[in-house]
Amino acid sequence: LKYSGRFARNSDAAMLPRREGNPPLPDGGGRRGGCYRLAFELAVAVLLVYGCVGTGRLSLWGFDPRAAAPKLLFAKQKAAQLPPMQRFLMREPLAPVPAASTTQPATTPAPPTRGKKLPKFCAGLLPDWYGPPSSPPPRSVDGMFSRGCPRLGEVPCASGSGGGPLVAVYLAGVARRLLLNSTLEHMVRPLRSAGFAVHFYLSLVVNSEGIENNLKVRNAGVADPSLGLDHPGDLRSLLERRIARAGACPVCLELLAQAEELGDVPHRSYMLEQYPPARTAAGKRILALWMARERLWNYTLQTEAGLGRRYALALWQRDDTHWLGDITDASALLASSKGVPRAWSSSWGQEFGLNDKVFIMERAAAPVLLTLYSAYMRPALVRPSPPSAIGVNPEKVICSTAQCGSIETPLLNFRELPVSVAQLMPSNHSGKTQVSLCVLYRYWSGEKLADWTNSTDFCENLATSGR
Secondary structure (H helix, E strand, C coil): CCCCHHHHHHHHHHCCCCCCCCCCCCHHHHHHHHHHHHHHHHHHHHHHHHHHHHCCCCCECCECCCCCCHHHHHHHHHHHHCCHHHCCCCCCCCCCCCCCCCCCCCCCCCCCCCCCCCCHHHCCCCCCCCCCCCCCCCCEEECCEEECCCCHHHCHHHHCCCCCCEEEEEEEEEHHHCCCHHHHHHHHHHHHHCCCEEEEEEEEEEECCCCCCCCHHHHHCECCHHHCCCCHHHHHHHHHHHHHHCCCEEEEEEEEEECCCCCCCCCCCCECCCCCCCCCHHHHHHHHHHHHHHHHHHHHHHHHHHHCCCCCEEEEECCCEEECCCCCCHHHHHHCCCCCCEEEEECCCCCCCCCCCEEEEEHHHHHHHCCHHHHHHCCCCCCCCCCCCCECCHHHHHHHHHHHCCCECCEECCCCCCEEEEEEEEEEECCEEEEEEEECHHHCCCCCHHHCCCCCEEHHHHHHHCC
């Protein structure tokens, strides 16, 4: 009788102000108020019972809900073994990593969380740290082309690197865009002078036909004549000689006949929505680049196991990266670390994230930042909110991944990291066709170009003038 219409009507009327003119409460309103109140308390009771059943504190007629949900129980047990950064609303077991990629061995510890609460989308984004160790696919050779890296015993310079710190340089892309001279002069030489041993890991596509360019000015670019791509049979030996002459070691050099076919790519509305790999060619190129870097990273793990040493730093750069000055002091970067993984990038061209053209990272940050392909292919255990929380473009994805891995990302100014995106273009001087280097204004830092070099111009200007 507590929730009868009469009780509700009288109690509600008693709450009205004591003044004339207040209309009497109709009977229908009182019944509805009582019914709403009854429905609310019944819903609370149902939720309490459901909570007790879900936690195993209550069994209905001898029925144990935990026994009826082994999949949920398995997920809870697996979540208890994971680091705190991944313990966010685990609702199903971790999905297996695709066969095209591999996971980090179980012996590598997860990066520290430093007591910071991480976003919910981090669940499933980072590698499965406690997964079974696996090895890269075997090396395959077809004439001058090869996929994979040679065995460590076939690379004498890797074993004779001396006792200095090791630096792994990852360069993946298209051979036609490769600009190697400035890298050897302004990146390798300063590192060697500082006592570092530089190891190169390259993956290059030789035949770039069918690869679309996102900028029209890119179509006017030509290959470096010194690479001799007209006779690609000598490309491998030529690259190895030039890298070794600069004092670095070409540990791995993949030459792919054509761009890799990714097959059916899943659509992730929370990652790369600006360039969806399932629908756009630009998105598939981004995913292929991440896959090549991750494959080279997995070969790096084999190198470390064979040498019995770990790399101190890792660096990735694009195929069209042009250095206009020396890299910053890498020893100072390592000395600035205080036990927290760090990764350094340019302070310009961030695109709401982190500039992905050149990235320098400590060894502890490499397993997170060099496995972006697996991060995309692995379905998220928690749907991010908002949908674009992880990142609509590569720059934002890298920033979110570093955040989930508790990686600090200090920025370097142009004098500390003087790099740009450039290409070679044909030009006409005194009736003779020559090849000149130009910088893409689209990716320029904003510095005055004449302060850094007198031999380059912006590619957009050359294309407009027709020189």
